[in-house]
Amino acid sequence: MKFRFKPANKRYTILIVPEGTSPVFRFKMRFTLMLSMLITAAVIILLLLILAMANRSHSNRIVSLEAELTSSTDRLQSTVDDKEQAIDKLLTELLDLSEKSKTIESKMLELETLEAELKSITSGNRQANGTNTAVANPSAQALDQNGGVGGESIPLSDEDVRALIAETKESITISLNEMPDLQKRLKQTKLNVEKYKEMMMILPTYWPTDSTRITSHFGKRSDPFSNRLTSHNGLDIGGNSGDPVYAAANGKVTDTGYSSARGNFVTVSHPSGLQTIYMHLKQNIAAKGDTVKQGDTIGLLGSTGRSTGPHLHIEVIKGGVPVDPLNYLTIPGEDDKL
The missing domain is CATH 1.20.5 (Single alpha-helices involved in coiled-coils or other helix-helix interfaces)
Known part of the structure; x- marks a missing residue:
């Protein structure tokens, strides 16, 4: 079915x-x-x-x-x-770095000028009128922060920034390359200056009184007592009685005493081979055999001996012959005028 x-x-x-x-x-x-x-x-x-x-x-x-x-x-x-x-900050820092690099250039130029001046001094030559041979860098000069400033706000272009970077890089590179040689030269100049200072300490360069009033120069003159033409073997410096008289250089006191012509006197022999004699003193302070340093007080200014008034008669003896003390002595303030 x-x-x-x-x-x-x-x-x-x-x-x-x-x-x-x-x-x-x-x-x-x-x-x-x-x-x-x-x-x-x-x-x-x-x-x-x-x-x-x-x-x-x-x-x-x-x-x-x-x-x-x-x-x-x-x-x-x-x-x-x-x-x-950040870009604005970097640009500001770049500008600041550029200004600092110019300042470094200026300072290095100043150091080079100082080096030249030190070399000139140690070699016995001074620049006329103290003229600074450095060319001032206007961009590195200090600005007056109290004055007004202004102008349009014009952003730097990329080309300006690149140029500023290149200029700053070149400036810093030059400074870094020159600095080691400059440091080496300055170290040598410093050694020369130290030697020069040591030499100046044994030469009669220190002004021996507080007064700078010269009353009679070295050389021929009319004698103040006889009015006859005579030789003046030293330099007379007027002053106040009792003023200190200073050693013109490092040395040893080889003689002190009194004579009718010299009055109270002190003789100092210096390591340079020179001698200095200080006459007409009111009082001898240094004693024979004393070792004195440049600037030490060795006596008091007076008018003893053959003298017309308070003054210091200083002589510089070289090889047994009197020479003009102004060949050695530095009048205070005269360096500032050079």
């Missing part, structure tokens, strides 16, 4: 009854069609739900991206502002 299953395919009638007297609508359809329509409607509804959820998800994503974009824009703007401030 065979059984055959026949699917039910009944017919259904759908009535649509409007209000009032409007006619009733009848729709007749088979079960399979109605099922297909229901399935189709369910699928459409499901698709709409899926699309709605996707749209909502995309909307949320868009909102999130917009917020992220806004945040990124703010961060970018902040970064740009920071970069601009």
